[in-house]
Amino acid sequence: MSFKVTFTVSTEAEARELDAAWHEIVAGKRFPHMEVLEEKVEAIMERARLALKQIETAIREHPTTGQAGRLVRFLAGVYNGSDFPFDLTDLRTLDTELANACLDYLNYDRLGKREVHHHLSGGDRELHQWMKDYGIEPALRLGERQEQAFAELPEKTGRDRYELLDEAVDDLIDKYGRKSSPPKR
Secondary structure (H helix, E strand, O other): OOOOOOOOOOOHHHHHHHHHHHHHHHHOOOOOHHHHHHHHHHHHHHHHHHHHHHHHHHHHHOOOOHHHHHHHHHHHHHHOOOOOOOOHHHHHHOOHHHHHHHHHHHHHHOOOOOOHHHOOOOHHHHHHHHHHHOOOOOOOOOOHHHHHHHHHHHHHHOOOHHHHHHHHHHHHHHHHHOOOOOOOO
C-alpha cells in the first residue's frame, strides 16, 4: 500500500525545513547538526523578512491606528531597548497576525545578525521619522551619581521611591511648568 502526501509552503526556507523533517521521519536519518542549524537560521531569517514587511505595511497603510503606534514602539525597542523599552504585554492588543510577525522578527533579532533599521525598506531615517511622528522619546535616565543618591532616599526618608519620584517631578513642574497655578502639596 502506498500513500501520497502533499504539503504547501510559502517560502523556500519552509520547504527545506519540511524536507529535512520528512527525511528524518521516514528514513530515521539525521542531517549533520550544522547543516540543520543553518537551515533553521535561514528559515528564521525568511520568516523575519516577511514579518518585517507585514509590520511596515501595517504602519504605512494604517498610520492613525493604535496598532501602528505599538508597532513603531516595538521596532524602536528592537532598535535600542535600553533607550526605548517596549512592554511585551502590548503584543496582546495587536491583531494575531501582527503579534506573530513581531515574535517572528524578535526571534530573528535574538541571533544578533543585523540591526532592525538595516532591514527596514526606508532604513534608520524612516524608523527615526516614525518615532518622531508617534512621539517616541528615549527613556529618562538618572546619572550615576543621581541614581546612587536616589537609591538611598527611601531608606533615609521611610518613603516609597515612586512617591519620592512623583514629588520630585511635581516640584519641577511647579517650578517650570505651572507658573500660573499654585504648587500642590
